[in-house]
Amino acid sequence: MTVNADAAPDLATVQSVASEIHRAISTVIEGKDEVVRTAVTVLLAEGHLLVEDVPGVGKTMLAKALAKSIDCDVSRVQFTPDLLPSDITGVNVFNQNSHSFEFRKGAIFANIVVGDEINRASPKTQSALLECMAERQVTVDGTTYPLPGPFLVMATQNPIEMEGTYPLPEAQRDRFMARISMGYPSGAAELAMLESHGDHDPLGALQAVTDGETVQRQIQAVRRLHTAPALREYVVALVTASRRHGSLRLGASPRAGLHLLGAARANAALAGRDHVLPEDVQALAPAVFTHRLMLTGEAQLTGRTTGDVVDDILQRTPVPSGRR
């Protein structure tokens, strides 16, 4: 439990790297601090991000901006019904010259993978992607290829236009650490956006502020953050409460608990704290939980959303003092 002071994570660097990335993204995405912050948090917590919203609010822009602000391998996949799993994972191709099969890497072999409109691909392709996300490795024809670190998948999807889509099953949604929705920008932000996008392309002007290796180091630092037993109890209490909640058909999975703790750790690191507080957990719980929960029919009819339920759970669950 006791952590050697020498090994204490270098939180100042974590903070500065994170804020640089944040600032860079903010030049492109205006007035969405919370969303950007969550995105950076998920990056540092080694999670994957699901961005869900109506078209045109900047989902892809956010993904691209995050990818571009870090100097690393980035790949972008436009998901369509005819996309094949091998397009994602890669394929063994017979080399005529060497008379042997050689592996040609798919789109997944990058530090940041931007998957646009993920629900438009066939379930077969979706599951190929999602398996890689969890295992951080790709196995093709019996050979396993590890994926590079850092590794972040940012998938976007449109929840309104559902025709011709394959909605992600619960099991697959569960692999995303957090879901964020962009929401419309405020009036002032929208005005500023019209102005800045008029004469130049802010995304084009965006320069990388850090590199993949640095980010990987920060991820290592975040991993070492202290979580007190009382706090872990709190996370378990929240997960359990979601499974018992009367308005929910499906509660949060154990993986959700892991993801919540990881995200809270990153949040604490962003605040420059070497330990995680209940407030960190509370701040991330909506983003981590809402896409995994399923409402009962009654709750849907009464117009409740999973967001309301998460608020309710946070409101009602006591914070353990850790005292026995």
Place this chain on the structure above:
Amino acid sequence: MSFNLDRGMWPEAALAAVATLAVAWPLSKLLEGGGWIGPAILMVLLVAGVGSVLRSLDLDPTVVVLGQAFLAGAVLLWRYLGDTLAYGILPWSDTLDRMTELLRLAGRTLQTYAAPAPTNEGVEFLIVAVLTLTAISVDSIAVTGRAPATAGIPLAAAFLVSVSNSGEAMQPWFFAAAGLAWLLMVAQQGNRLVSGWSSADRRESLGSHDVSFGPTGHRRTARVLAVVTVLGALVAASVLPHLPPTFFAEGLARNADGRSVGDTGGQVSFTETMDVTADLNNQSTEPVLRYRTQTMPQEPLRVTASHVFDGERWLSPEYDPTEAVQGRLAPNPGTALPGVDEAVVRERAELSVLSNNVRAPSLAVPSPVAEVTADTEMRWDPATAAVRVNDPVDTYDVTYVRVAPDGAADLPEGIGDVEADPQQFEQYLQPSPNGRETYGQLSDQIVGEATNDLEVASLLQQHFRSGLYTYSLELAPGPSDSQPIEHFLVTQQGYCVQFATAMVMMARHQGIPARMALGFLPGERQPNGSYTIIASLAHTWPELWIDGMGWVRFEPTPGVRTGPPPSYTQLDTSTAEADPTLGESATPTGVPTQEPTGSAEEDGWWDTTVDALRDAGPILVRALLVVIGIALIMAAVAVAGRRHREAVLRHAATPQERIEGQWELLKRSLEDYGINPPPDKSPREMGSHYETQARLDRPAGEALGRATATLERARYAPTVRTADTDDSTMHTDIMRVLDAVSAKLPWNIRLSAKLFPRSGVHYIRSIVRRWLRLS
């Protein structure tokens, strides 16, 4: 010392004054003349004003109350006892004497007169002093103590004194005024409380769950509730019948004889049984008799008299009436009466009976009767002075004689000087042997040196009315059947039969002919001007033969029911003070072995004091035991509270546990101050909960912030970061928070947190619960 008008709580003080005056309002029905009203209002306003000024100066609450009491007392002394003050300012022994004199005068007046009593100096002093005291207690509880709901207790006490002494139903608006004033006080406190909430409390306002919506919503509910309560009380007060006291004495739905109320309505039974007990307990409001008269005051209506007492009860007399006359019976034409001296002033008065339910052959008429006109055959029985009729008669007119209507002034010298002839009045001079020793000795003691029959009789009457005796339809427990007179004199509790019987026997012992008359009290005046008599107004009184006045009515039964005694029997004050029975109210009168009162006076005040202390001894010891008991309970609760608050800290081993213990100490101590603990939340949330609840000032808020941060580190940070010194720093911070909270609280809450902390009650309850579970 700064002057702050708002802290003076002027509106509250004004409302408290109004409430005090509202409960004093019914007194105007009890007292004749409004001389007391002006001074009372002035005193109440003085108390309110002084209180507000002292509060404005931000003085300690105790000082405020003492200041009010001191100034009000000084003004009272100056106004009523000003001439007895030494150098015009210092209370002296004369002051005490004069005050005793005033209070005695007041006591005598209130005992002698039925409501409304005349307002003399003594009564005014008493009333104004009592109202001043009420005003001080109401003001100190409701305004200085900020507990207007509790101020209902002194208000209700004063109100009960005001209304319970009139003997008749009070008008509903008296209650409405007092209730409304009290509600206004409570509402004003609510207003102040709500407006005192900082706006920070409303920051989480959202939609209809808006916090700022809460008080307004509650205020509307409270307003509706208040209006409904007052209206409901008014309706209940005006719709519910005013029940005679016997109704409550007998238990609400219980009828003493198992008879239904309707069966005996409008009938009385004492005309046959010579016992009014059953009629007094009759709860029927059906009229027995209705009559109309212009004469004031009304005389009782007499039915018959008995002179035969068998040692336990009165027996029916043998009637020997004259020849029956139709239409008009004139036993005493003109104003000439048997045995009445020519020089005694007399006047004729008339009365018309409008309906009559008294069973024939009895007829109720005022006494002494001159003429009766009725459409039936009537006879006159001279021995009992009763009018007898052959058939029931519904209406009749009576002319009667009022002897000495203006009291002693109408009597010539020498009335009662000559003793009655024992031969002529033999049957009226036979004292019952049953208990004669007791009543004989007592009557000798009461009468003392007096020889004049009228004076002797008046002294006897005064003894019964002096306040020693309690009027009650319930006799004290004991063998009252076999020794009725002795039992009554010892227990000093009874109703008209006991009073009248005892006085008759004492008079006979003193050689005054006496008999017992039965009839009705005059009844209540109805809105249409007539008077209605119901069964429970049945009454008995002694009639004594006084030389020169004939058979004379006396009224030994005290209480507002019987009204004042006949004016000619009232003694001068000088005679009353010589009455030895007045000075010995603490000693039981009925004990025959008692020392003559004279010796106590000779032994001086020391012995009197010692005696008084000895008498009060058991009471003092009991009171002391109760006080000690309460003190022990409080001490136990206080100690238990301390144990409970420090329980976690006591069992703490590691620094983290000590910090948790400190936090628990803060939580439980704040709970004692009435600040509820937050639900189990993160340290920051709990901290902000306390910050909003306790409304801390900046240093205390910072201390709370530090304590919260320490707790947070102890719970969530890696172990190495928690320094051991955190514990003592945190303790200092917590004490600072507690001091700040305590300083803001009113003194009563602070005191109760010290003496009777919630944590202590909680601890004791948990111990008891654990013990119960084990056993």
